[in-house]
Structures are given as structure tokens and as C-alpha cells.
Amino acid sequence: MRGDMRRFAAVAVPVLLVLLLAIWRAEGPVPKPASAPPNEFSSVRAMATLRELAGSGTPHPIGTPANKRVRDLVYARLRALGYKVDMQQKFACTSLPACGNTENLIAKLPDAKGAEVVLVAHYDSVGAGPGASDDGVGVASLIEIARAVKSEHHRNPITFLITDGEEGGLLGAEAFVAEDYFARNAKVMINIENRGTYGPSNMFETSRHNRWLIRRLARSLERPHATSFFYAIYNLLPNDTDVTVFKRAGKAAVNFAAIRGVNWYHTPLDNFAHVNARTLEHHGDNLLATARALADTDLDAQSKDDASYFDILQFTMIWWPAGATIWICVASLVLLVFAARKTNPRAMTFGVLAMFATILLSMFAGGVVSWLARLRSDGVNWVAHPLPSILAMALIGIAASVCAAALFRRGAVRASGASPEGAPEARTTPAAERAMLFGAAFVWHAIAFVLAITITGASYLFLVPALVLTICALARVNDTVMSAVTATAAAIIFCPLVILFYDALGGRMMTVIAIFMAILTSLVAPLFAQLRLAAVAATLAIACAIIALVSPQWSREKPRFLSLAYVSDRTLSPVWVTPILTPTLQAAAPFKPADPRLTPWYRGQQWTAPAPPLPFGLRPVEMSAQRDGQTVLIDVRTRRQANRITLAFRGGTVLTVNGVKPAPLSARHRDQSFNGWRFVIAQNVEEIAVRIQAPGEVEAIASDLTFGFWSPSSFAVAREISNTVPQGDGDVAITRDRMKIAAAGSP
Structure with missing residues (x-):
């Protein structure tokens, strides 16, 4: 028993230390004081700027007076630092199309010439919240960096682009790339975003052919938090930031963001009080180091391939050419076969089977425990107290791995020749343990190989631990050392990601935590392959799920x-x-299921209650249409200075909006329609003229929208009692008009 405890400590202690170190490093660097050297980034100085920009707590969507106030403050700050600031005013459209009149700020030093390194943040917010973190933190960071570099001379000048209308559909970025006068010298774009309010500054996206960028970032970032796994996955998702537009325009780009604190994202609680100074410091340090590194680089000497990369607990970054991944995997696999040549192949087969069983069990058991933990969540994806659910997922993953190893332990023992057929065996033998570890390693290599072919940037997750195990096997270390070293290497790779999984995915997909923990534990499970240990872990997982179930969900x-x-x-x-x-x-009101005619494109459930007529003096949106052969021109006008105009239509495709063609549709985005309805959304305009290609009948619904409304006091009381807040656009007031346009040639 004492030997088993020493063995457990030898394996568990290094992994736990890595986990604790990963949690500590994820807190970010200590904020530098206002007295920090002038050439360094100070989050205390940046916080003072942010307080001025977002301290009032007022939302400032595009086109609002509050947004113009923020714009003027940023303009004045940059001018005071000695920069020449241009205000780019342009009507721009995205591929949706979402359109609007934008007012970007572009700041350069007076003597700036040639290829530029451009730092980017957006100054508008959503309608529901003041946007202190998204993206006030970015704007304050850029102003602090502008102060730090204003007296520096680099090979490539550093320019600052503060975009408008990002929340309205990346409008400022579209406007920037649409005008060659502003965009032609921009070679590299460094963007800062936030999908939360705290957490490490994660470099989650780059442009394609990023090897040259990664090589320079690996040398320059003091606390890198970057992984090609995020880069690979993000490229598969239909998510967008300003970088999406820059990449489509052929610009090299790097994107930083923090994703924790998603409960406050795009809500009134994205305020100054919830800004995290450590996150701000991490962002600023990363942006400043990246800008300086690229400002002294030959920006024409770019690579034609990608890199696979990851950080070691924010201490350093490891990278290699992505094309080498598959060859590293093959070489490691060949060496593993050589190292395992004296191990019984049949015994290793049970290790392979245990590994597959681990994945299947973790998926099933994780799904069941996740369902139990979320029974009272009522569809809320990020609950108020997620820790019990996260622990439940981790424990059920461990239970699945140990259970799978225990189920195949007897077969491995017999196949290794340590126990005669029919004889009982009380525990796993060293030969069987090694065989099962080798079997698991073959599966790790197989997964790495498949990912190297399909999602190359994610392959390192399995390749690095598999390579470490191969090295241990060649060195002929004992099973405990092999398991401890390999599991520690895997923990260094996995833990920083697992810490972020809940914030990134939410409760609906937290089974991923169980799967990753099960795969990690597969490297130690053969040493502790006992069903009673699996039962203990499963019991603890269920207990944590019950705690999550009875805890307040918000x-x-x-x-x-x-x-x-x-x-x-x-x-x-x-x-x-x-x-x-x-x-x-x-x-508070007699709500009932909504009339489906209200929003025929909406796929979910809505409830409605009778409301009073539009207040006196406010005129509803107006729409008119004129057919010209195969095309229809639809004009929509707001009569109450609404913040947004929307045209929903069925039966055609958009050609132009106010004479502007929509931007090209990205290859990773599908043609966007909902139950056959398409949309044109326009911000900061009083009228839109939409020309559509439509030979047949067209059904159109025009809307105008203002942020905020005149709800009864009972709604505010109901919201406070139930702990709810608006998100995104927030509470809105909408007026609508409808019409049908006959098909071409109809009488």
C-alpha cells in the first residue's frame, strides 16, 4: 500500500503542480504602476484613460451621441500625443449585408512613410452595455502604446486604427480596406478584442502563412499565450472580428483577445468596475512587443506556409513548420515501434482497446453527468457558479479512463504472460502496465497523424505527449517514470486549454472537459487500473454535479x-x-406564445404581451418599392431617427445598398438566410435604398430600431427579482411596415 501511495504521488504531484502553475499564470502579469518607465506599458496609466472613456457606464453604439463623445475623446488624446489624426467617414457594407456610416480614426506620426504596422481596436459598444472591456480596453491600450512609442524610430512606422461600427458588423474595418488612400500602406494588422472581461491575453488568430509571424512573436513576447489549436479551430468557425476583413483584403494579421468573464460580455456589467488590470497589462505588453518586433522587420519577407505552435505555461513558445508535423509523427511512431519490439503485441492491443474505450466512456458518462448538472439551468450556458460542474467533468473523465484501463487489465496481464490462463490476478504487472501504456501511445500517435492531415494546428496536442513517451521508451525508464513524465508533458499542453474550455464553450459543451481529462489520464490509468478507484472518482463526480444542480444558476x-x-x-x-x-x-404581463407572423424568420420560441400604441409624435418606419424589370428598388426610411434600419425580404438577392455592393462572402461562411428570409441591416442612417435581383414575387418587412424603450415599471421589477440583464442590442423599440411586390410581368 505504501508503495502504491508513493507511486501515486510520483505521478499525481507533478501534474497537480502544473495545473496550479497554469491557473496562476492565467491570472496575468502584475500591473505596472504609473511610475513605470515611459517606454513601457503601464496598465495603471491605461486604466486612467479607460476611466475617461467608459467610466460613465453609458452604452455608445455606432451613430449615437455617446459614441461621438468617445470618438472625440480618443481623437483629442492622440492629437495631444503629437499624432496626425485623420477621421475617415464612409458608408460601408459587409457581406450580410450590414451597412452604415462609419467614422474611423487613423493616427500616424507626422513623418510616417512606407509600409505600416497597424494596431487596431474599435471604440463603439453594443446597445446593452458600455463596452469597457469590449473594446474600451483595446482603445485605452492603443493610446498608452501610442504614448510609449511616439519618440521611437523604426524601419516600419506604427499606425493606430480605431474603428467604428465593429459591433454593427465590422463596418469600420470594411470602410478602411475599401479606401486605398488609407489601406495601401498597411502591411500587418495587430488587433485587440475581448469576448469577456478577464483572463490571459490569448493570441488566438493570425492570417494564413503565419510561420514568419510566429517566429517573430516567439522571440518577442515575454508571456506568450498562443496555440495553433485555437488558430486551426477558429478558421473552421463562422465567427468574425475586424481581422476577418483584413485577411480577406490580403493583409497579414495577428489577433489578441481575453475570453473569461463571459457572464458580463455585451451586458451592462461590461463596465469599468469589471475591467481586470492584469488582463489589461497582459494585452498591452503583448501588443507593444508585437508592434516593436514587426516594426523592425522586413514586412515583404513573408513565408508561404503555416507554423504549429504552443506556449509552455506562458514562459516561452515552441513552434515548427506545420508541414513537418506529419513527419515528426511518423518518425516518433517508428521509434516507438522499435522501443516496443519486445513487448507482447496482443498485450498492447488491450491498451489500444482501453484507449478507445476511454474516449467512448468519457463521451457517454460526461454527457450524462453534464445533463444532471444542468437540469436546473433552464438553457443558461454560463451559470453563476460553474466550478462544481467543471470538477464533475474532470472527475468523470478520470473515472472513465481508470474504468477503461481496469476493464482491459486482465487481458493485458494474461497476454503478457504474467498470469496463466484461468489464474486470478490481483493487480497489474509491470509488463502489462508497459504494454497498455504503449497501446495508448499508439492511439495518441494515430490521433496526431489524423489531425496532422486534417487540422494540422491541433495535432501538437497529441503529438508532443506521444513523442515524450517515445523518448521515455527509448531511454528504458521504468513505468512510473514514463507515466509521470509523459502525463506532466501532456498536462503542460492540456491544462491552459482546459482552464479556458468552460468560458469558451459554456455548459452545453462542457463534456469536452471530460473527454480531454480522460485522454490525459489514459497516460497514468494503467498504473492504477482498479474499478474501485473509478467508482470513487465517479461518485465524487456525481456529488459535484448534484452541488451544481442545487446551486443558484444565476x-x-x-x-x-x-x-x-x-x-x-x-x-x-x-x-x-x-x-x-x-x-x-x-x-408582470399576460404573455403568451407569439403570433408566427410577427417574425416569420425566427426559428425559436417567443412570447408576447399586449403593449400600448406608439407614443404620440413618433412616426413608424416607411417603405416603398419600385420594380424595373428583373430588379426591385426598395426604399426604407426612419421617421424617428432610429439607430438601425432593417429590411427583411424573401424572393431575391441583394445587388446594392445605397449604391454600394456588399463585400464578398467569405469561403467559411454560408449564404445567410433564415427560413428563406434575407436581411439588409443599416446603422447610423436615415434611409436605405436596396436594389435586389428578384424576377418573382417579393415579400418585404421593414423595421427601424432604437436602443432602449418605455417599458412599464413592472418589467424593471421583474428583471431585478429574477436577476436578468439585457445583452447585445439590449432592450429595443421597433416599428415595422410590410408589403408584397408582384413578380415581373404581373398586371
Whole structure:
């Protein structure tokens, strides 16, 4: 027993130390004080700027007076630092199309010439919140960096682009690349975003052919938090930031973001009080180091291939050419076969089977425990107290791995010749343990090989631990050392990712945590392959899930998202609309399932309650249409200075909006329609003229939208009692008009 405990400590202690170190490093660097040297980034100085920009807590979407106030403050700050600041005013459209009048700020030193390194952040916010982290942190960081580099001379000048309308659909970025006067010298774009309010500054995206970028970042970043896994996965998702536009325009790009604290993202709680100074410091240090490194680089000497890369707990970054990944995998596999040549192949087969069983068991058991933990979540993806659920996922992953090893232990022992057929065996023998470890290693290599072919940037997750195990096998270390060293290497790779999984994916996909923990534990499970240990881990997992089940699912500090709308439609009675019906809201008004005619493109459930008519003096949106052969020109005008105009139509495709063609549709985006309806969205305009190709009948619904509305006081009380806050656009007031345009040639 004492020997087993020493063995357990030898394996578990290094892994736990790595986990604790990863958690500590994820907190970010200590903020530098205002007295820091002038050539360094100080989050304390940046926080003072941010307080001025976002301290009032007022949302400032594109086109609002509050947004113009922020724009003017940024303009004045950059001018005071000695920069020449241009205000680019342009009507731009994305591929949706989302369009709008934008006002970008572009700051350069007076003597700037030639290829430019451009630092980018956006100064607008969503309608629901003040955007202190998204992206006030980015703007404050750029102003602090502008101060730090204003007296420096580099091979390539550093330019600052503060875009407008990012939340409205990347409008400022579209406007920037559309004008050659501003964009022609921009060679590299360094963007800062936030999909939360705290956490490490993660370099999660680059442009393609990034090997030259990664080589320079690996040398320059003091605390790199970067992985080609995020880069590879992000390229498969339909998510966008300003970098999406820059990459489409052929610009090299790097993208930094923090993703923790998603409970406050795009809500009123994305305020100055929830800004994290360590995250701000990490962002600023990374941006400043990246800008300086690229400013002294030959920007024309770019590579034609990608890199595979990852950081070692933010101490350093490891990288190699992505094309070498498959050859490293093959070489490691060949060496493993050589090292395992004296091990019984049949015994190793049981290790392979145990590995596959580990993955399947973790998927099934993780799904069941996740379901139990989320029974009371009512669809909320990020709950107020996620730790019990996260622990439940980790423990059930460990249980799945140990259980799978225990199920195949007897076969491995017999195949290794340590126990005669029919004889009982009390425990796993060293020969069987090694055979099962080798079997697991073959599966790790196989997964790495498949990923090297399909998602190259993710292959290192399995390749590095597999390579470490191969080296241990060649060195002929004992099983405990092999397991401990390999599991520690895997923990260094996995732990920084697992820490972020819940914030990145939410409760609906937290089974991924169980799967990753099970795969990690497969490197030690053969040493502790006992069903009773698996039962203990599973029991603890269920206990954690029950704690998660009975814990409050949301709170005043971490509330539930709920946005309300007032809709006045010319053909329907005015209504209050909610996508979520809480008991307190039900008590405040007689909500019932919405009439499907209200939003025919909406696929989810909505509830409506009778609302008063549009207040006196406010005129609803107006729409008119004119057919010209195979095309139709639809004009939509707001009569109440609304923040947004939307045209939903069925039966055609958009040609132009106010004479501007939509941007090209990205290859990773599908043609966007909802139940056959397409949309044109315009911000900061009073009128749009949409020309569509439509030989047949066209059905159109025009809307105008303002942020905020005149809801009854009972709604505010209901929201406070149920701990809900608006998100995204927030509470909005909408007026609508409808019409049908006959097909071409119809009388």
C-alpha cells in the first residue's frame, strides 16, 4: 500500500503542480504602476484613460451621441500625443449585408512613410452595455502604446486604427480596406478584442502563412499565450472580428483577445468596475512587443506556409513548420515501434482497446453527468457558479479512463504472460502496465497523424505527449517514470486549454472537459487500473454535479441574459416581446406564445404581451418599392431617427445598398438566410435604398430600431427579482411596415 501511495504521488504531484502553475499564470502579469518607465506599458496609466472613456457606464453604439463623445475623446488624446489624426467617414457594407456610416480614426506620426504596422481596436459598444472591456480596453491600450512609442524610430512606422461600427458588423474595418488612400500602406494588422472581461491575453488568430509571424512573436513576447489549436479551430468557425476583413483584403494579421468573464460580455456589467488590470497589462505588453518586433522587420519577407505552435505555461513558445508535423509523427511512431519490439503485441492491443474505450466512456458518462448538472439551468450556458460542474467533468473523465484501463487489465496481464490462463490476478504487472501504456501511445500517435492531415494546428496536442513517451521508451525508464513524465508533458499542453474550455464553450459543451481529462489520464490509468478507484472518482463526480444542480444558476453579479422588445407593426397589434419567459415576467404581463407572423424568420420560441400604441409624435418606419424589370428598388426610411434600419425580404438577392455592393462572402461562411428570409441591416442612417435581383414575387418587412424603450415599471421589477440583464442590442423599440411586390410581368 505504501508503495502504491508513493507511486501515486510520483505521478499525481507533478501534474497537480502544473495545473496550479497554469491557473496562476492565467491570472496575468502584475500591473505596472504609473511610475513605470515611459517606454513601457503601464496598465495603471491605461486604466486612467479607460476611466475617461467608459467610466460613465453609458452604452455608445455606432451613430449615437455617446459614441461621438468617445470618438472625440480618443481623437483629442492622440492629437495631444503629437499624432496626425485623420477621421475617415464612409458608408460601408459587409457581406450580410450590414451597412452604415462609419467614422474611423487613423493616427500616424507626422513623418510616417512606407509600409505600416497597424494596431487596431474599435471604440463603439453594443446597445446593452458600455463596452469597457469590449473594446474600451483595446482603445485605452492603443493610446498608452501610442504614448510609449511616439519618440521611437523604426524601419516600419506604427499606425493606430480605431474603428467604428465593429459591433454593427465590422463596418469600420470594411470602410478602411475599401479606401486605398488609407489601406495601401498597411502591411500587418495587430488587433485587440475581448469576448469577456478577464483572463490571459490569448493570441488566438493570425492570417494564413503565419510561420514568419510566429517566429517573430516567439522571440518577442515575454508571456506568450498562443496555440495553433485555437488558430486551426477558429478558421473552421463562422465567427468574425475586424481581422476577418483584413485577411480577406490580403493583409497579414495577428489577433489578441481575453475570453473569461463571459457572464458580463455585451451586458451592462461590461463596465469599468469589471475591467481586470492584469488582463489589461497582459494585452498591452503583448501588443507593444508585437508592434516593436514587426516594426523592425522586413514586412515583404513573408513565408508561404503555416507554423504549429504552443506556449509552455506562458514562459516561452515552441513552434515548427506545420508541414513537418506529419513527419515528426511518423518518425516518433517508428521509434516507438522499435522501443516496443519486445513487448507482447496482443498485450498492447488491450491498451489500444482501453484507449478507445476511454474516449467512448468519457463521451457517454460526461454527457450524462453534464445533463444532471444542468437540469436546473433552464438553457443558461454560463451559470453563476460553474466550478462544481467543471470538477464533475474532470472527475468523470478520470473515472472513465481508470474504468477503461481496469476493464482491459486482465487481458493485458494474461497476454503478457504474467498470469496463466484461468489464474486470478490481483493487480497489474509491470509488463502489462508497459504494454497498455504503449497501446495508448499508439492511439495518441494515430490521433496526431489524423489531425496532422486534417487540422494540422491541433495535432501538437497529441503529438508532443506521444513523442515524450517515445523518448521515455527509448531511454528504458521504468513505468512510473514514463507515466509521470509523459502525463506532466501532456498536462503542460492540456491544462491552459482546459482552464479556458468552460468560458469558451459554456455548459452545453462542457463534456469536452471530460473527454480531454480522460485522454490525459489514459497516460497514468494503467498504473492504477482498479474499478474501485473509478467508482470513487465517479461518485465524487456525481456529488459535484448534484452541488451544481442545487446551486443558484444565476445571481445579481452573474445574471441571466434577457432582452425585451417593443414592436409596433402596421398590420398587427403592438406587443412586448421576450425570447425567455421568467415567472416574474409572466406575473408582470399576460404573455403568451407569439403570433408566427410577427417574425416569420425566427426559428425559436417567443412570447408576447399586449403593449400600448406608439407614443404620440413618433412616426413608424416607411417603405416603398419600385420594380424595373428583373430588379426591385426598395426604399426604407426612419421617421424617428432610429439607430438601425432593417429590411427583411424573401424572393431575391441583394445587388446594392445605397449604391454600394456588399463585400464578398467569405469561403467559411454560408449564404445567410433564415427560413428563406434575407436581411439588409443599416446603422447610423436615415434611409436605405436596396436594389435586389428578384424576377418573382417579393415579400418585404421593414423595421427601424432604437436602443432602449418605455417599458412599464413592472418589467424593471421583474428583471431585478429574477436577476436578468439585457445583452447585445439590449432592450429595443421597433416599428415595422410590410408589403408584397408582384413578380415581373404581373398586371
